[in-house]
Amino acid sequence: MHHVTKNVEETQALAKKWLEKHKDQKIWLLKGDLGAGKTSFVKGIASHFKKDPKQVKSPTFSLIEDHGTWIHVDLYRLENPDPTLEEELNEYLEAGYSLFVEWPERMNLWEKHSHVEVQITHLGGDERELTLSLLP
8 A cells, every 4th residue: 555645634534544544554664764763653643542642752763662552662772682671572472462563674583473464665755665564
């Protein structure tokens, strides 16, 4: 699926729509450059889970932000594979959590699981191009 959004509100609405359409998917990998809109996408996810999007912030320093039934993960600062973090993320999955992961390419955990990949490209101004792919 491929869409262009004109502002943050459209990006967040699209995130919620895609999650509702693919609610059985537990792993969402968010790819894009710094400032592409990955955290804005997750704020849209928050509204699906009845959480105020304003409470969502990127867990750049803590790596994981636990929101009850879902977690927001930001691996930007992860320099090397971390077996402890991988084990923790597997425990979240086993407990039924959904994972929304920024900078997923910094960890190889995803190859073992079906997941959604969302590529976000900043087109200038407030416009974003978003492409969703379902991967086995």
